[in-house]
Amino acid sequence: MSISLTPVALDRVQHFLAQNPAALGLRFGVTRTGCSGWGHVADLxxxxxxxxxxxxxxGVRIYVDPTSLPLVDGTEIDFAKQGLGETFLFRNPNATAECGCGESFTTQADVA
Incomplete structure (x- = not known):
């Protein structure tokens, strides 16, 4: 079981944590959303x-709830500038399909 961060995502998360001393780390998981079923959620x-x-x-603690864990295990979190915005990107090996806009995904378990 693992969750990893690219160097640029690690830097961004460390920046957010430095600005919020009460935060323990990064909370990462999923929520039901979008046209494909699951959406990634990242917060402090x-x-x-x-x-x-x-x-x-x-050195960054990543907290994952038990419902999300099987859906995000092995995910690599990245961070990128896209146009005028910035966003976290998720390379999730459990995602078998994504919606057209890339906001939500399905897994093999959702198909069964």
Whole structure:
């Protein structure tokens, strides 16, 4: 089980954590959304919740809830500038299809 960050994503997360000293790390998971079913969610972790799996990557703690874990295991989180905006990108090996806009995904378990 693992979650990783590219160097540019690691730098961005560390920047957010430095600006928010109360944050424990990064909270990463999924929520039901979009036309394909699941959407990635990344935010600051302000508390450890019951059942969280905690990964440490280059000193950054990443908190993943038990429902999200099988859907995001092995994901690499990246960060990029796109046009005038900036966004986190997710390379999720569990995603078998994405919607046209790339905001949501499905897994093999969703098809079964």
């Amino acid at each position: 972790a302000l508390e450890e919740r019951e059942g969280d799996q905690v990964f440490t990557f280059e």
